[in-house]
Amino acid sequence: xxxxxxxxxxxxxxxxxxxxxxxxxxxxxxxxxxxxxxxxxxxxxxxxxxxxxxxxxxxxxxxxxxxxxxxxxxxxxxxxxxxxxxxxxxxxxxxxxxxxxxxxxxxxxxxxxxxxxxxxxxxxxxxxxxxxxxxxxxxxxxxxxxxxxxxxxxxxxxxxxxxxxxxxxxxxxxxxxxxxxxxxxxxxxxxxxxxxxxxxxxxxxxxxxxxxxxxxxxxxxxxxxxxxxxxxxxxxxxxxxxxxxxxxxxxxxxxxxxxxxxxxxxxxxxxxxxxxxxxxxxxxxxxxxxxxxxxxx
Amino acid sequence: xxxxxxxxxxxxxxxxxxxxxxxxxxxxxxxxxxxxxxxxxxxxxxxxxxxxxxxxxxxxxxxxxxxxxxxxxxxxxxxxxxxxxxxxxxxxxxxxxxxxxxxxxxxxxxxxxxxxxxxxxxxxxxxxxxxxxxxxxxxxxxxxxxxxxxxxxxxxxxxxxxxxxxxxxxxxxxxxxxxxxxxxxxxxxxxxxxxxxxxxxxxxxxxxxxxxxxxxxxxxxxxxxxxxxxxxxxxxxxxxxxxxxxxxxxxxxxxxxxxxxxxxxxxxxxxxxxxxxxxxxxxxxxxxxxxxxxxxxxxxxxxxxxxxxxxxxxxxxxxxxxxxxxxxxxxxxxxxxxxxxxxxxxxxxxxxxxxxxxxxxxx
Numbered sequence: 001x002x003x004x005x006x007x008x009x010x011x012x013x014x015x016x017x018x019x020x021x022x023x024x025x026x027x028x029x030x031x032x033x034x035x036x037x038x039x040x041x042x043x044x045x046x047x048x049x050x051x052x053x054x055x056x057x058x059x060x061x062x063x064x065x066x067x068x069x070x071x072x073x074x075x076x077x078x079x080x081x082x083x084x085x086x087x088x089x090x091x092x093x094x095x096x097x098x099x100x101x102x103x104x105x106x107x108x109x110x111x112x113x114x115x116x117x118x119x120x121x122x123x124x125x126x127x128x129x130x131x132x133x134x135x136x137x138x139x140x141x142x143x144x145x146x147x148x149x150x151x152x153x154x155x156x157x158x159x160x161x162x163x164x165x166x167x168x169x170x171x172x173x174x175x176x177x178x179x180x181x182x183x184x185x186x187x188x189x190x191x192x193x194x195x196x197x198x199x200x201x202x203x204x205x206x207x208x209x210x211x212x213x214x215x216x217x218x219x220x221x222x223x224x225x226x227x228x229x230x231x232x233x234x235x236x237x238x239x240x241x242x243x244x245x246x247x248x249x250x251x252x253x254x255x256x257x258x259x260x261x262x263x264x265x266x267x268x269x270x271x272x273x274x275x276x277x278x279x280x281x282x283x284x285x286x287x288x289x290x291x292x293x294x295x296x297x
Numbered sequence: 298x299x300x301x302x303x304x305x306x307x308x309x310x311x312x313x314x315x316x317x318x319x320x321x322x323x324x325x326x327x328x329x330x331x332x333x334x335x336x337x338x339x340x341x342x343x344x345x346x347x348x349x350x351x352x353x354x355x356x357x358x359x360x361x362x363x364x365x366x367x368x369x370x371x372x373x374x375x376x377x378x379x380x381x382x383x384x385x386x387x388x389x390x391x392x393x394x395x396x397x398x399x400x401x402x403x404x405x406x407x408x409x410x411x412x413x414x415x416x417x418x419x420x421x422x423x424x425x426x427x428x429x430x431x432x433x434x435x436x437x438x439x440x441x442x443x444x445x446x447x448x449x450x451x452x453x454x455x456x457x458x459x460x461x462x463x464x465x466x467x468x469x470x471x472x473x474x475x476x477x478x479x480x481x482x483x484x485x486x487x488x489x490x491x492x493x494x495x496x497x498x499x500x501x502x503x504x505x506x507x508x509x510x511x512x513x514x515x516x517x518x519x520x521x522x523x524x525x526x527x528x529x530x531x532x533x534x535x536x537x538x539x540x541x542x543x544x545x546x547x548x549x550x551x552x553x554x555x556x557x558x559x560x561x562x563x564x565x566x567x568x569x570x571x572x573x574x575x576x577x578x579x580x581x582x583x584x585x586x587x588x589x590x591x592x593x594x595x596x597x598x599x600x601x602x603x604x605x606x607x608x609x610x611x612x613x614x615x616x617x618x619x620x621x622x623x624x625x626x627x628x629x630x631x632x633x634x635x636x637x638x639x640x641x642x643x644x645x646x647x648x649x650x651x652x653x654x655x656x657x658x659x660x
Contacts, residue, residue: 165641
């Protein structure tokens with residue numbers, strides 16, 4: 001009986017090569033979903049297998065990896081994926097956005113702007129932005145081919161007719177370089193503008209659906225909207241209770257059974273960095289010895 | 298006071314430690330051995346090998362043990378290992394006509410050359426829980442028939458084929474598709490469909506096959522033949538110039554003789570539905586052959602109306618490792634997206650309250 005053995009970053013080199021070719025094709029055609037021979041990974045489909053394969057294919061021994069889920073480094077699945085690469089590739093890991101060369105993410109883009117040379121890898125559950133309007137792959141590929149995106153505009157229009165608003169709050173579709181309509185993965189639409197013109201390379205991996213797509217640095221990415229109903233992002237009325245940050249995405253934390261809530265940064269690294277810099281929000285316990293810097297606004 | 302939750306790493310480690318404890322159970326009870334699992338839970342091992350699409354009883358037994366008997370989890374373990382294995386060649390097609398038969402039944406003929414052979418089947422057992430199963434009572438040795446090397450047991454479909462009454466099997470020298478190495482494109486070819494079905498979830502295929510019997514894509518099936526037994530796996534070695542045997546695998550094959558077609562130049566002919574599964578699993582092989590036939594609707598100009606005839610639907614959803622992953626991913630945190638929905642709902646309701654107020658004021 002042969003006992004199992006595994007390669008650097010788990011995947012065999014032939015598979016990595018195949019994935020890299022798909023990534024290159026994706027970069028060459030921004031926003032186009034490249035079919036790839038997705039492998040079975042040792043974590044469940046739907047838990048980031050696409051992102052993990054992309055990361056495994058691009059990771060080198062000198063890379064510094066950051067993994068976030070819901071913006072946080074310490075959510076269980078982020079911990080699990082980070083541990084997977086620490087074990088199989090023995091790469092350095094970090095929670096600092098600025099220190100990372102590769103950032104794998106689920107559902108968020110970090111608040112700190114990404115810089116040239118960084119790669120952000122998105123985990124994508126359903127890569128097809130038209131999937132819930134047309135379940136058949138044979139149909140949606142034709143729609144993309146012919147650039148006949150009327151369907152999705154009708155959906156957004158129906159939202160407005162029914163609710164007075166576009167009722168899509170996450171996985172909000174974007175148009176890439178005026179050609180492909182693309183699913184930005186289930187990030188809140190709050191993060192959509194960060195995709196536009198980013199100096200970082202953005203890669204998207206959907207393992208179960210066997211698709212890879214990409215946005216090369218400085219790609220033009222526009223969220224779909226109408227002239228009289230322009231695209232808007234979520235705005236929070238209060239700052240982060242811990243670091244007092246405004247203009248960031250906040251998680252609502254229910255603190256008791258009497259309706260009390262507090263709002264804290266979804267991006268844990270951003271929040272911690274600000275607190276290290278001395279920013280304090282109203283909700284943080286403050287010890288007597290500390291000098292408190294109250295932020296205006 | 299809220300403090301950002303930390304300690305995911307420790308929580309995971311502790312959870313896995315508890316899992317290992319529960320897996321082992323009472324330490325005073327001896328641990329299951331792989332021999333016990335492969336020997337006494339052989340059909341569980343067979344299912345894991347079939348849907349894990351890797352023929353290795355020992356690894357499958359390890360997976361069953363590691364997964365605490367959770368079949369899909371065990372299948373997943375085997376798949377995740379299989380995917381890392383290098384491919385060093387394609388075997389020759391196995392020849393089920395040369396099978397060392399353990400069980401063989403036909404529903405279309407009373408007797409067939411080579412005979413019918415019940416073999417180790419649950420059929421005709423009365424499903425009464427046997428008190429003997431509470432202990433370890435001695436079990437009689439089975440009767441064995443004399444092995445007839447020259448025994449001729451032609452496939453029932455070959456008998457029909459000789460008479461020209463069933464569509465011909467098309468021989469092909471083309472390398473078969475492999476959905477684990479190439480992304481599936483639709484419409485898919487039958488080889489890829491059969492691969493997907495062979496790896497597909499037994500329960501899902503069973504229900505789909507059942508649905509065709511209840512009118513959702515009816516195919517008028519007859520079990521031409523089910524055979525279970527050992528077949529040789531051979532591989533061509535170019536350096537040697539002949540094929541060498543890699544060993545034997547146990548498979549279950551079901552040939553469904555279905556709805557006839559045609560009447561043109563060729564004359565009317567029965568059509569085929571095919572099922573082939575690692576190990577002993579005729580439920581799966583039969584369900585597979587029903588679904589295979591249903592999926593061939595286009596070939597016979599049949600209307601595609603039922604789920605079992607819908608290739609994209611069947612192929613995209615028959616894989617239980619994919620299905621379980623995506624269903625279970627819903628338990629991962631989604632609070633960022635949920636926050637976005639909360640925000641929208643509150644905005645909509647605030648707008649509505651304002652409108653209602655204005656309307657009331659106007660009235």
